[in-house]
Amino acid sequence: MIEAIGTYLPVWGSATGRVPGEDEDVVTMAVAAGRGALADPGTPVDTVVLISRELPLLEGGNGAPLLAGLDLELTVDVREEIGGAPAALEAVTNARPGTLVIAADVQGGAGAAAVRCGSAGPAVGSLGRVTRSLPVVTRDASGTVTEYADPRLLRERGVRRSLERLGPLGSVVAVAGLARRDAEQLTGAEGLPALPTTGASAALFALAEVAEGAAGGPVLAVEQATVALVELGPGPVAVHRDEAPPRSQPVTRPGAHADIAVSLAAYDRAFDAKLRLVAERCTTCGTLAYPARFRCLTCGSEAETAPVALPRDAVVYTVATIHVPVPGLSTPYTVILAELGDSAVRLLVRLTGAEAGSVGIGDRGRLVFRRVAVRTGVPDYGYAFTPEGPAEVAA
Amino acid sequence: MRRVAMVGAGMTPFGELFGLGIKDMVPMAVGEAVASVDRGLDRSDIEAAWFGELVPSDGFASGILADSCGLLDIPVSRLENACATGNDAVRHGTMAVASGMYDVVLVAGADKVRETSARTTFWDWMGMTRDMAWDFPLGLVAPANFALHVSRYLYESPATREHMALVAVKNHHHGVSNPKAQLRFEITVDQVLTAPMVVEPFGLYDCTPQSDGAAAVLLVAEDVVDRYTDRPVWVRGVGLGLDRVMHAHKPDMTSFPPTIKAARQAYAMAGIGPADIDVAEVHDCFSGVELINYEDLGFCDRFEAYKLIEAGETAVGGRIPVNPSGGLKAKGHPPGATGIAQCYELFAQLRGEANLQVDGARWALAHNVGGPTAVSAITILSTERA
Numbered sequence: 001m002i003e004a005i006g007t008y009l010p011v012w013g014s015a016t017g018r019v020p021g022e023d024e025d026v027v028t029m030a031v032a033a034g035r036g037a038l039a040d041p042g043t044p045v046d047t048v049v050l051i052s053r054e055l056p057l058l059e060g061g062n063g064a065p066l067l068a069g070l071d072l073e074l075t076v077d078v079r080e081e082i083g084g085a086p087a088a089l090e091a092v093t094n095a096r097p098g099t100l101v102i103a104a105d106v107q108g109g110a111g112a113a114a115v116r117c118g119s120a121g122p123a124v125g126s127l128g129r130v131t132r133s134l135p136v137v138t139r140d141a142s143g144t145v146t147e148y149a150d151p152r153l154l155r156e157r158g159v160r161r162s163l164e165r166l167g168p169l170g171s172v173v174a175v176a177g178l179a180r181r182d183a184e185q186l187t188g189a190e191g192l193p194a195l196p197t198t199g200a201s202a203a204l205f206a207l208a209e210v211a212e213g214a215a216g217g218p219v220l221a222v223e224q225a226t227v228a229l230v231e232l233g234p235g236p237v238a239v240h241r242d243e244a245p246p247r248s249q250p251v252t253r254p255g256a257h258a259d260i261a262v263s264l265a266a267y268d269r270a271f272d273a274k275l276r277l278v279a280e281r282c283t284t285c286g287t288l289a290y291p292a293r294f295r296c297l298t299c300g301s302e303a304e305t306a307p308v309a310l311p312r313d314a315v316v317y318t319v320a321t322i323h324v325p326v327p328g329l330s331t332p333y334t335v336i337l338a339e340l341g342d343s344a345v346r347l348l349v350r351l352t353g354a355e356a357g358s359v360g361i362g363d364r365g366r367l368v369f370r371r372v373a374v375r376t377g378v379p380d381y382g383y384a385f386t387p388e389g390p391a392e393v394a395a
Numbered sequence: 396m397r398r399v400a401m402v403g404a405g406m407t408p409f410g411e412l413f414g415l416g417i418k419d420m421v422p423m424a425v426g427e428a429v430a431s432v433d434r435g436l437d438r439s440d441i442e443a444a445w446f447g448e449l450v451p452s453d454g455f456a457s458g459i460l461a462d463s464c465g466l467l468d469i470p471v472s473r474l475e476n477a478c479a480t481g482n483d484a485v486r487h488g489t490m491a492v493a494s495g496m497y498d499v500v501l502v503a504g505a506d507k508v509r510e511t512s513a514r515t516t517f518w519d520w521m522g523m524t525r526d527m528a529w530d531f532p533l534g535l536v537a538p539a540n541f542a543l544h545v546s547r548y549l550y551e552s553p554a555t556r557e558h559m560a561l562v563a564v565k566n567h568h569h570g571v572s573n574p575k576a577q578l579r580f581e582i583t584v585d586q587v588l589t590a591p592m593v594v595e596p597f598g599l600y601d602c603t604p605q606s607d608g609a610a611a612v613l614l615v616a617e618d619v620v621d622r623y624t625d626r627p628v629w630v631r632g633v634g635l636g637l638d639r640v641m642h643a644h645k646p647d648m649t650s651f652p653p654t655i656k657a658a659r660q661a662y663a664m665a666g667i668g669p670a671d672i673d674v675a676e677v678h679d680c681f682s683g684v685e686l687i688n689y690e691d692l693g694f695c696d697r698f699e700a701y702k703l704i705e706a707g708e709t710a711v712g713g714r715i716p717v718n719p720s721g722g723l724k725a726k727g728h729p730p731g732a733t734g735i736a737q738c739y740e741l742f743a744q745l746r747g748e749a750n751l752q753v754d755g756a757r758w759a760l761a762h763n764v765g766g767p768t769a770v771s772a773i774t775i776l777s778t779e780r781a
Contacts, residue, residue: 256514263527270528290643291529297644318550318648320542321595322534327515329534332592337543337642346643348530357595361550373532380532 001097002232003043003118005208006036008242009111009196011353012249017109018196019249022330023352023370023384025056026104029112031069031369033201034102036114036240038070043097043118047077051088051103051200053139055080056371056379065381068275069369070100071309084223085177086129088203092117093126093230105199113204122216122233124207130165134158134225158225159186166227173217173232174210176202187220196243203228211237250355258327262375274382277312277367279345280305290345311341312367314385321357328373332356336385338367352384364388398617398780399492400627403432404739406610409727410577411509415607417452418463421505424609424732425464428501433624436613438464442497444471447484447504449730460503478678478765479635479653480504481610481734482772485761486633488614489774498616504736505609506729516605525767530641538594538602538681540642540767545596545683547648552686552698556596559682560587561704563600563724566679569711570721572751577604577727587682601682606727610735612742617780628745631667631758632775634660640769649698651764653771654691661760661773662693669693672715672775673756674744676737678764679722685709688762689717711751719744719751730765734772737761741776 008029013019020029030050038045048066055062063078081087088103095101095117104112134157136148159178163169163186172192175183180194193209195202203221210219216234220227270291272278279290284301288308295302321334334351336359351359352370359365370384405427407420415423429436446460453459456473460466476483481504488502508516525531549555564584570576582600590598613623620627636656639645645652662668669692677692679685686700694715695703703709709717720726720740723733741759743749757778764771 258515260531266526266528274528297639318543318547320539320546321592322536322539323592324536324538324594325514326534326536333534335533335535335539335543337648348533348535348641348643350533361547375532382532 001118001123002115002121002207002211002237004037004040004116005113005204005211005237005239006033006039006242007111007113007205007208007239008032008036011244011247013110013246014248015246018111018246020106020110021352023350023372025371025379026052026054026106027056027062027065027069027379027381028370029110030066030102030104030114032242033104033112033114034070034100036242037100037116039240040238042116045072045076045098045100045116047079047096047099048072049079049081049091049095049099049101051081051083051091051101052105053082053084053199054106055082060378065275065379068272069381071276084200085203085221086223086226086228088200089176089219089221089228089230090126090129092204092207093124101204103200103204105197105201108199109197111197111201111205113201113208115204115207121237122211122235124233125231127218127229127231128166129228130162130226132158132162132225136224154224155182155186159222159227162225162227166229169220169229170218172220174206175220175222176206177222207232208239212239252330252332253325255325255329255331256327259376262378262380267378267380277310277383278307279310279343281308288343288345290347310345311343313341314338314365314367316359316361316363316385317346318361319359334359338385340367347383349383349385353386359387396493397495399489399630400615400617400620401612401630401738401742401776402615402620402623402627403428403436403613404611404742405431406575406732406736406739407608408575409606409608409729409736412607413509417505417507418459420607420609421460421503422463424505424611425501425503428611428613432613433626434622436623438466440499441466441469441501442499443469443491444501444503445474445484445487446471447474447480447731447735449475449477449480449506452507452510466501476772477770478680478730479734479763479770479772480731481737482761482763482774483635483734485612485630485735485738485774486635486772489630489633492614492616498619500614501611502614502735503609503611504731504734506731507607508605508729509607513605526641536594538597541681541684542594542597543642544648544651544687544768545681548683548687549596551649552701554686554701556588557584558686558701558704559596559601560584562679562682562685563587565704565710566718566722566724569719569751570725573721573726574750576721576725577606578725596683597681603680603723603728606729608727608729608732608736610732610739612735612738626746628742629777629780630774631777631779632661632665634658634664634773636660636771638769649687651687651691651768651771653769654688654762654764657771657773658692661775665775665777667758667775671758672760673758674719674741674753675715675717675760675762676720676722676740677717677762679718679724680728682724684764685717685722688764692760692762711753716753719749719753734761734763738774738776745776745778
């Protein structure tokens with residue numbers, strides 16, 4: 001049963017599709033959507049399923065940053081699944097209570113959506129699945145995509161025949177993975193909702209659309225010649241959408257190739273505090289240190305410290321925008337020294353989700369989980385400042 | 396503690412010295428310093444040397460000084476204290492002579508900033524100077540370190556980008572008279588304000604160039620000073636101040652606390668105050684930084700630096716001329732050499748031999764801040780022995 005849904009769209013792009021910022025990937029978008037789904041109390045999460053065809057790493061681990069960004073314990077089971085919209089739909093159907101299903105995409109419309117499965121809310125039941133092969137697009141193990149480029153062949157010999165094999169669709173209320181016109185033509189349905197993505201997340205965006213209407217109905221997901229159909233029961237679901245209106249992405253100048261090798265020892269020491277935004281409180285005088293220090297900033301105590309989660313609302317204390325070319329980074333970009341809530345802690349971060357140079361001292365915003373850099377093949381996740389704006393709108 | 400005198404000073408021109416390696420520049424500056432001693436100085440008189448170099452070029456730094464300058468039989472130590480390396484090296488040489496351990500020491504400094512591509516230099520250096528996990532990946536290039544301070548300073552003080560531009564215009568004007576300066580041309584306020592942006596709020600003309608160069612001074616004990624000159628310049632005060640390394644831990648970004656600490660030490664040692672300074676060479680790596688320095692050094696009250704620059708008080712001819720050499724802005728900034736080259740200029744000023752002479756100068760102050768903005772070194776020089 002669906003307890004809550006969270007969605008996230010990058011701010012960049014247009015009405016026809018979003019593009020991720022340079023500091024975004026499937027993991028950061030999954031965190032943004034997942035945090036929406038977890039915003040309200042619900043069944044404790046013991047399993048996270050992440051579905052995408054664009055996982056940042058095939059080896060080395062997307063799971064730990066995902067859990068850190070979601071504030072979930074290290075002991076939570078993480079399953080990474082390569083798949084499209086049908087796989088995401090089936091993952092929700094098959095989820096036990098306590099599962100957070102997240103799907104995220106980069107190509108074909110960037111975005112992510114997360115469904116929190118629990119013991120309350122409308123149920124999702126499978127109505128069938130057909131897996132057939134008509135690979136008009138392939139992607140090999142190195143990520144190289146080859147396109148056969150024959151949409152009519154896919155529609156007539158791929159999707160249509162799979163739908164025939166699936167059997168009667170009933171009155172489909174949402175279709176994921178197809179352009180709306182194709183979806184309406186193939187299913188005979190009218191007035192289907194337009195979805196912002198076409199990959200795995202499209203299935204969960206479809207569930208979000210239907211759940212917001214509270215009437216329920218059959219939801220179809222399509223990926224090439226594979227299709228899946230589920231029935232979403234009636235009833236309201238809290239949908240937290242982090243979907244700012246699209247803006248065209250600013251033109252930036254890519255930096256020359258550069259890589260200063262990551263220190264995995266330094267990465268390891270910083271990991272939890274940096275990705276979970278946890279400071280340490282001096283047990284002698286109460287001063288917060290971020291990052292943690294051996295010796296207290298205020299009283300010099302070297303006693304044990306206690307972890308404290310930092311607030312994520314932030315105010316710009318000072319700011320600098322870098323215009324000169326910087327190897328390894330696209331310019332211009334903006335760095336901000338941000339004051340975090342009432343914690344008296346400041347953090348140096350980059351600006352995200354806004355044009356470089358567009359914020360000034362005193363501006364308010366919040367910290368969001370982003371991929372700060374990629375060094376020696378290692379995604380380096382942390383936080384960035386995004387200006388205050390219409391963000392999480394509960395439906 | 397013995398009194399310490401500066402009896403010789405030398406420097407290479409600053410600039411893009413592509414034709415010279417570190418092993419060429421260092422002996423050039425040292426040779427000029429030795430040759431500048433009024434009554435001559437035999438290299439065998441030098442008992443110890445300190446070599447300031449921020450980023451080693453061509454390898455083992457101390458050995459390069461000893462080898463290239465023919466000083467193989469004395470102790471040589473490399474010193475690194477970020478952009479405060481130069482004046483901190485002077486401080487170490489001063490301590491060594493004052494202590495009685497040595498009578499004659501050499502203090503040299505050099506850097507080959509342009510040994511790497513102009514596009515990658517600051518990035519290459521960043522990996523060495525930033526916290527690898529916390530602030531390196533953000534792209535906190537050197538100008539951004541200072542821009543974070545100056546942005547806040549402009550927000551809190553009445554100073555504007557126009558005041559910053561006046562600093563750049565003044566230092567370029569001074570630099571025209573200096574044959575060893577890297578940028579020997581006049582600029583206008585309008586040029587500064589309309590130049591391409593480097594790191595907001597710094598346009599191209601608000602920034603120091605990238606420079607190669609070397610500088611050297613010779614320090615001797617008062618006991619032996621008469622052997623070398625009858626018009627020495629006395630090292631009357633030295634100071635070194637530090638601060639929290641990460642910007643997030645600096646409560647007030649409108650000031651550089653290391654400068655305040657270093658100045659307090661140096662003024663106390665010299666027994667003078669800021670009002671006694673006749674001429675100063677201060678760390679103007681970015682134009683706005685010079686304004687903050689006026690306040691940290693006590694040349695004016697907090698947030699009143701704009702008045703000094705507006706009134707021309709810090710130009711040669713004004714009440715407290717700052718950077719008559721052109722400063723880092725026009726003369727150039729090879730970090731290890733920068734502070735020592737400031738002393739080279741002030742040595743000339745106090746002996747009445749400067750290219751752009753401040754009339755009757757008796758007290759002079761040299762100042763560096765760097766690291767990122769977490770260290771400052773100050774040297775106070777005087778014509779007065781005591």
